[in-house]
Amino acid sequence: MKTRIIFSCVVLFAALFNMAVQAMDKDRVVELKAAKDATIAFRIVFNAGSQYDPVGKEGLSYLTSRMLSEGSTTKNSYDSVLKKLFPFAAGYDISLSREISVFTGRVHKDNLKPYLALFTEQMLMPAFKADELERVRQDALNYLTNDLRYSSDEELGKASLYNSVYKGTAYSHVDVGTVSGLTAITMDDIKSFYNTYYNRSNFTLGIGGGYDAKTLETVWKAFEKLPEGKKAIAPVINTQKVEGYKVLLVEKKAAATAISMGFPIDLVRGSKDWYALAIANSWLGEHRNSSSHLYQVIRERRGLNYGDYSYIEHYPNGGRVQLPMVNVPRRHHLFEIWIRPVPNETAHFALRAALREYQALVAKGMSKDEFELTRKFLKNYVLQYAPTSSKRLGYALDDKFYGIKNGHIAMYREMMDKVTLEDVNNAIKKYLQDKNMAIAMICDNAAELKKNLASNVVSPMKYTSPKADEILKEDELISTFKLPILEENIQIVKVDEMFK
C-alpha cells in the first residue's frame, strides 16, 4: 500500500513538474547539475549593467544593485537579514559590470529552504530606505574620491584608460559611477531603475550544483513575480577610433608610475580568430604568469617591476585574481597592455620596452616554437579556469551571452588543436596594429614626463648592480626607441579631476 502511495506521488509530482517546466522559458534558464556537490549555486543575470546609467546619473545601476544586496526588505530589516543568514554561512551579493548585474548566492543543501526564502525576498521586496541609500552612496563616493584616486594606482591606470578610449559612450565611466552622477541620484531614480531593469522579462536564471527540479521550479516561480517589463535593449557603443598615440598623464604624488595602454579590437570570444589571437596574446603577456614575454623582458631580465601583461578581453580585478573572472561579459573589448608600477625614473624606458616588444610581435608574428609551446600551455591551463560548480555555471551563462554553443572552455581546448601558426599570424595582422595607441600613465611629475615623451629624449637605464652585456646592448636600443607621440596628443589631468 505504502509503495503505491509513493508511486502515485512520484507520478503526480512528475506531472506537476512537467507543467512547471513548460511554463518556464528554457531559453532563459542555464542549468549546471553536479549531483555530488553538497552546495547549490545561483546566478541570476539581469541586463542591468552600468551601460544603462542615464547621462548625469552615472552610478544609478551601481547604487540600485547595492540597495538590493545590502538593503532591507519590506519584511526584514537589513540587520535582521544578516542575522538570519548568519548560521548558514551563506550570503548573497550582486556583482555589477558593464552589461549585466548578477545576483549570486551559494548555500549548503541543508539550509536551502530558509535561504531561498531570504534570497528571493531580497530581490522581490526591496524596502528602498532613505538612510540606506545614503550609506551606499557614501561608500561609492569614498571609493571614487579616496580609494580609486589614491590607494591603487594600478586600478586608477586602467580606469583612466577606459575613460579616455570610450569617452562619450556608455562604456566610459567606472561601474561605480561618477561623483556628480552619484550625488544627483534620488530614491525615485533607484525605484525607476529597479522597475525598468529588474523585471520578469529581463533575467536569465542560472542554477548549479546539487539542486533538484523542485528547487529550480521554486526559484523560477519566485522571480516571475518581479515587476512586469521588457528585455532591456543595450545601448549602441560608438567608440571613436584612437588616432595616433594619445597619452593621458594622471598626476599625483607617487613613487612609481603605473601604465595601462591599448585600443579597441572588434573581436569577441567564440570565433576562431579570437582563439588564434589568444595564443599570440598569451605569449606576449599571459596574465600573472612568468611565461609572459613582457614579464620576461621588463621584470625577469631587468627587475623594473612586479609584472607585465597583455589582454584581448576585458580582465577586471587583475591585481587580485590569477584566473579570469566570470560574468563580466562585454560586447566591446580592448587590446590592452598592463605595466605594473615602475620607478618614476624608469617609466619612459619601461613604456618603450613594452611597445618595442609589442611592435616586434605585430611586425614579425609568432615563431613556430613560440606557437607550439603556447598552444600546448593554453590547452591545459584553461582546465584550471572553472574548478567549482559556481564557476562552471558562470561560464555557462557567459557562453549564452557570447553565443558559444559548446562552451568557451571546450572550444578553447579544441581550437588549440585546430588553429595553425598561419591562423595566429593572420589574426595578429588583422586585429593588432602599432599605429594607434591610447596610453594612460599615473605619474608624479607629469610636465617633465610630457616633455620627455614628446621630444623622444633618450631614456637610459641605470642599474644598481651589474648586468650582462646582452641586456646593456638591448637597453641602448630601447632607450632610443622612437615613440610617435606628439606633444598635442599628451593631456595632463590632476588626479582629483578624475571621475568627477
Place this chain on the structure above:
Amino acid sequence: MKRMLYFVLTICLAGLTGTMAKEKSGKIFPYEYKKVVLPNGFKAILIPFDSPGLVSYYTVVRTGSRDEWEEGKSGFAHFFEHMMFRGTDRFPGNVYDSEVTSMGADANAYTDDDLTVYHLNLSNEYLEKVMDMESDRFQNRHYTKEQFQTESGAVYGEYRKSRTSPWEVAFEAYRDMAFDKHTYKHTTIGFERDIKEMPNMYDYSVSFYNRYYRPSNCVLVIVGDFNFDKVSKWITKYYGPWKPGYVAPKIEKEPAQTAQRKTEVTYDGKTLPLAILAYKTDAFDVKNKKFLALSYVSDLCFGETSPLYKKLVLDEQKVQSLSSNAAMARDPYAFEIYVQVKNAADMDYVLGEIRSAIKQLADKPVDAKLLDELKKRSKYQFLMALDNNNSVAGILPRFVTLTGDIDVIDELYTASEMITPADVQDAVKHYFIPANENLVTLKGK
C-alpha cells in the same frame, strides 16, 4: 577509492545535518588522507579528491618573515620565494618556466609571517615530472649574483605597488610599534630600508636557503586524482636524497607588554581616517581555551551581525568599515580590529564604542544560543570552502606551519565546539586589557 571517499564525505555531511545541535565532538575534515614520512624528516600528506585528472601540489616551508631574526634582513623570506623561481642546474629558471608552461600548470607562491608556500595546479599526467622539478629546486637551487640583484628590483616594485594602500602604511607602523624584540616587528614585505639593501645580500641568501630549505622544515601536500602507491614511491625517490641540516632561527621572545601603546601616522594621499586597534594574545595552541575563544569574539563583537556593527555602520553610519582578525600564529601575536571612519572628528567616539562593546563581553556572558549559531556557521563556512582540490589544499598550509601536520584540524574543531559563554568571557577579560593594547591611527593629507 574515489567512491569510498565520496562515501566518507556524505557520511560526514549527513552527520552534520542530522545532529548538528547535539553534536559535541567529531571530525570536521571530511577527507581521508595518508602520510609518507622519510628518514630525513620530510613529510608528505596525500589526500585523494574527486577532481578527475587534476592535482594540487603545495610545498609548505615552515619559514616566513618570522624567521628573519638577524638585523637588517627583514623581507628576506619573501624575497627568497622569488629567487626559488630562478631554477637549478638541471632546470634553470627559463627551463622551469617553459616546462610549467608546456604543462599548462598554474604555478605560484606566497609568503607570510609564518610560512612560505609554493603551489601548482596541474594535470595528473605531469605529477611525476613536477615532483622531479620541485624536489630539485628545493635541494639544488642555483642562481647567479646578477639574477639575485635583478630580482630585488621586482621585490621593490611589489613594495611600491602595495604601499599606495593606507592600510599597508598603518599596518607597518602598528607592527613596528607593537613588537620590540620579536620578529613580528616587521611585516612580510619588510622595511623599505632593508629592501633597498637586498641586492647586497647574495651570500646571506645562500645561508638562508641552507638553513631553512631543509626536509624537516618542509611539508608536501598533494590533493586530487592520483595513485597513492605510485606517488609514495616517487616521494622516496625524489625527496629521499635531500640532506637534513635545518637550523632553527634565534627569534627573541617578546617581553610582556606592560602599558598601552599608541601612535599616529600620516598617509601621503587622500583617505578616510582609519585605525588599527590590537590586543596582544598568545601563540596558537589547540589546548588554550582562552585563545580558541578569540575566534568567536571576532564575529560576536565585530562581525556584520554584531550590535556594534549595527550601531556604527548601519544605523549611525559613522563607520565606513569594521572588521577584526583573531590570528593564529606560531608565536604570541595579537587580536586586531580594523576600523575606518567617515569623519576624523568621530574617531575617538568610535574607539570608545569599540572599547565599550568589548567591556560588555567581559561583563556579561554571551547568549548561549548565539554562540551555538556561531559554531554552526563556522562549520558550514569550513565545509563550503572545500569545493575543489585546490581549495582543500589551499586551507591546509596554515595548519601545517602551526603544527607540522593537519591532524590538528579535527582537534581544533572538537576543542572549539566545547567553548562555552564563560570561556568567551574569560578570554575577553584576560586579553582585552589596557596593558595589552596597541593603537595606530592614520589620517590622509
